[in-house]
Amino acid sequence: MKKLKKLEPLGTESLVDKVETRLLMFFKENKLVPGDAIPKEIDFATSLGVSRTVVREALLRLRTLGLVESKKRRGMILKQPDIINNFARILDPTLLGEDTLKQLFELRLILEMGMADFLFENRNEEDLDELEKIVAAEEATDTHQIRFSLDKEIAFHGKLYQMSNNVTLQKFQDLLLPVFNYVYLKDTENTNLDDYHYSEGEFVSHRMLLETLREGTPETFRNAMRRHLEPHFDHALKTGGR
Template identity: 70%
Template structure:
C-alpha cells in the first residue's frame, strides 16, 4: 500500500490565502510602486470573502511596506523597505545560535566581496577619512593586533560607505547588533590567534592596500585580517 494519492491537508487560513491571491494579482497585472490597487469591496466581491478578511490581508501587506493609503487616491502599491523589515525581527537575543552564526558569516561574505566596488568608487576624501580613522585608533591602541569592537565598526563601517551601495550599508547597520552579540559572547582568549602569514593585517595595511593595491591584493589582505573569524567558524564543523 502506498500513500502517494493522499494529499496533505491545507493548513493555510483564509487570510493567508487571500494574501497570496493579492500578491498574485499585483504580479499578474504588472503593478509597480505608485500604482493604485482596487478597493476592499472590489477584492471582496471578486474573491468571495468578507471585507474583514480583505482588510486583514491588506494590513499584513501594509506592515511589510508593500501597500499604503494615499489621500484622494486610496490604497497604492509601494516599494518595501527591505532593510527595515529585517531590522524589526533581528534582535540577537531572540535568535538561535544557528541563525546568529549564519548572519555573522554573511558579514564576512559581504566584506570579502566588496573589493571591486571600493576600488571603483573610492575618492580622495574617502582615503583621507580612512587615514583619520586609522591614525586615531593607532593613537589609542599601541597593540594593533588587539581586537577592539569600536575600531572595527569605525573602519569597516567606512568601507561599506565607500562602496556607495545603500542596501549594503543598510545590511552593515543591520548586522552590527549581531556582530556585537558574537563579540560579547567571546572572551579575550578567543581573540588570540596564530596567523598563517605570521603577522596580523592591520587596518593601516588594509588602507594602504586600497590606496596603491588592487582588488585582488585587497581581498587577500582582508582574508588575513578576518582570519580569526573564518577559523573560528570552520572549526565548529
C-alpha cells in the first residue's frame, strides 16, 4: 500500500472554541444582560448542529470565566464576570514569560504616575493620618538608610492605591504585587542592591510625598512621584533592550 500521510484528527478543541465564540455572539446579539436566563444545552446543540458534549464543554468554560452560572430550577443565567478574580487565577509570576513580567512592572510605574488626580480628589484627613503613621513607623525603624525596602514600599504605596478610591485599580495592584516582588528579587539576585540607587542627588522620600499630597497639587505630586520612582524608572528604561 502506498505510504499515506497521517490523517490528523479534527479535534474537539477547535469545535468547542467555535461554540464558545458563537455563544458569546448570541448573548450580545440578543442584548442579554446579567440575570437573564439562557437557552438549554440541548437547544444550543440543536441550533448549532453539534453534540451536547461540545456545548456542555463550551458552557463549562463560560462558567469557569464567571460569565454564566447555574441556578436551581432556573437553568443557566448570565452573570456579571469578576474581571479581577479571573486575572488572579492566572497571574502567577513563575508562569509568566520574561517580556510579560517586564511589561507588568512598567505598568505599575505607569499607574503610580497616572493616579495623582484621583488621590487629590479623594484625599481626606483620615487617610492622610494613616499615611502619616506609616511614614512615622518607617522613620522610627530605620535610621538613615536610603536604600529601597520592599515592605516599606508596599505599606506606603498600597495605601495610595487604596486612596484612589478605585476598587478595580486597587485589586489590580494587589494582584500585581507578587509580580513586582518577583521581578525585583530576580533583578537583585545578580545585581548588587546598591545598583538600585538614586541616580541624582535629590531623594524624594515617602515623607516628602506625603507632604506634597497634603500641600501640593496633582502636578507637583506627579513630579515628586517621578523622582521617588527614579531608580525603578532607570531600571525599567535601562533593561529595555528596546
